[in-house]
Amino acid sequence: MSSSPLYVAAVDLGATSGRVILGTWSKDRLTLREVHRFPNTFHSLDGHDYWNIGGLWHEVQTGIKAVAAALPKGARLASIGVDTWGVDYVLLNDAGRLVFPVHAYRDSRTQPGLKRLGDTRAARDRIYAATGIPNVFYNTSLQLEETVANCPAITDLATRCLFLPDYFNYLLSGRMEVEFSIASTSQLIDVHGKDWSRPALDHFRLPPSWFSTPVAAGTRLGMLRSTIAGDLPALKGTRVIAVPGHDTACAYDAMPASPDGSDLYLSSGTWSLVGFEGDQPVLGEEAQAARISNERTGDGRYHPLTNVIGLWLLEGTLKDFSARPKTDREWAALITAAEALPAPKVLIDVVDPALANPVSMRAALDAQLKKRRVKPPKDLAGYVRLICDSLGRGHADAKRAFERLAGRTFQRILMVGGGAKNRLLCQATADAAGIPVVAFDLEGSAVGNLASQLIALKAVKSLGEFRRLQAARLHQRRYTPRT
Numbered sequence: 001m002s003s004s005p006l007y008v009a010a011v012d013l014g015a016t017s018g019r020v021i022l023g024t025w026s027k028d029r030l031t032l033r034e035v036h037r038f039p040n041t042f043h044s045l046d047g048h049d050y051w052n053i054g055g056l057w058h059e060v061q062t063g064i065k066a067v068a069a070a071l072p073k074g075a076r077l078a079s080i081g082v083d084t085w086g087v088d089y090v091l092l093n094d095a096g097r098l099v100f101p102v103h104a105y106r107d108s109r110t111q112p113g114l115k116r117l118g119d120t121r122a123a124r125d126r127i128y129a130a131t132g133i134p135n136v137f138y139n140t141s142l143q144l145e146e147t148v149a150n151c152p153a154i155t156d157l158a159t160r161c162l163f164l165p166d167y168f169n170y171l172l173s174g175r176m177e178v179e180f181s182i183a184s185t186s187q188l189i190d191v192h193g194k195d196w197s198r199p200a201l202d203h204f205r206l207p208p209s210w211f212s213t214p215v216a217a218g219t220r221l222g223m224l225r226s227t228i229a230g231d232l233p234a235l236k237g238t239r240v241i242a243v244p245g246h247d248t249a250c251a252y253d254a255m256p257a258s259p260d261g262s263d264l265y266l267s268s269g270t271w272s273l274v275g276f277e278g279d280q281p282v283l284g285e286e287a288q289a290a291r292i293s294n295e296r297t298g299d300g301r302y303h304p305l306t307n308v309i310g311l312w313l314l315e316g317t318l319k320d321f322s323a324r325p326k327t328d329r330e331w332a333a334l335i336t337a338a339e340a341l342p343a344p345k346v347l348i349d350v351v352d353p354a355l356a357n358p359v360s361m362r363a364a365l366d367a368q369l370k371k372r373r374v375k376p377p378k379d380l381a382g383y384v385r386l387i388c389d390s391l392g393r394g395h396a397d398a399k400r401a402f403e404r405l406a407g408r409t410f411q412r413i414l415m416v417g418g419g420a421k422n423r424l425l426c427q428a429t430a431d432a433a434g435i436p437v438v439a440f441d442l443e444g445s446a447v448g449n450l451a452s453q454l455i456a457l458k459a460v461k462s463l464g465e466f467r468r469l470q471a472a473r474l475h476q477r478r479y480t481p482r483t
């Protein structure tokens, strides 16, 4: 192990913001410097939702230049890796040209397919048994099924399907590969193997030739293309590494978990992902009813998790209030005001599909309360309280389902992501779950992304070793259940 610092960069794209982070590995310690951050959003065109893929690529390139500028004089960037939100993809031809616009997963075009599969019990059970992924509106399977059914000429035009991190890896390195963790979000991977599920591809009528066998995370894809590196000496010899492409897999890898498996993980951002790590999937009727999604780690193990709607509820509600907080201070004041309120007697049903992509989140929450004859909150603090308590209960429900179905007992909930800074949410989760929440000040996805590169470059022996080294140094805050 060399003693000179090693520099690695993470491109971490989220559905509402993206960042490029320079990681420095020195003396068994990882330090992060965010060199570029930008907002991300999808746009609606004639009733359909699309990502601005060219805009994202522009931001990625800007970020890479910022990384090069941030390096000490004479230093070189060893590698770069990309992770993004799950399920979204591009369709390409062999020359690498996009042959279909890039849809955003909240587009409602999958609703008829969602209902069809939901209403056909035998098919739904078969797909769950084959893939371990429940029937959710954003699945790649439903998205591709809709495209092939309504735009059949696409099967002549497209020859490849890549997920978003794979596509950016292709733009960076020139090599087209599908990384395993991101592929596992599609509802098209065999839950017992490491390749595509033929029954699932056939069910959704998708051409198998679009899907190449996924590669494991840690695969070195090649050198950063010279068209991107330009003549910057800092980017000479920079490798592109296929890290776990799914941001949630990265965030879970970053958890400073105890090796005995007694920690439940919560990656809290736009979505709340509650889950754990294991060698076996959690399957069966009850698992499907609890919406357990058997997503995979970059090396093929399992991350059974439940996707609770998350801070999307709050992000949406804030759009309906002009007085949204802008600074950390204003946020703290809002959380304090929400804490001072009495606990709401009736909580939001967080699995209500009407909350997925409403025109107005506030109106959607009010409508749900009205149906149950409950008055809506009076002000923003009231909504914050309602949302945090409701999410806390959603997290606790997921914990109980995992304990029952996987035969585990969890001792702690480790929490990373933006929500880990929200003490009301952390406390509500601890109270509802009845176990302590340990909240880390950690850019989870970026750290997991960087860890995968350090392991691939052989600077760190294993993920277990990385976690052990990290755990001792992290800033953490513990919330003990009050009830």
Ligand code: LFR
Pocket (backbone or CB within 6 Å): 014, 015, 084, 085, 086, 087, 088, 105, 138, 246, 247, 248, 271, 273, 307
């Ligand atoms: C979080 C996430 C979730 C996935 C959702 C949609 O960013 O990746 O894991 O279910 O986005 O892709």
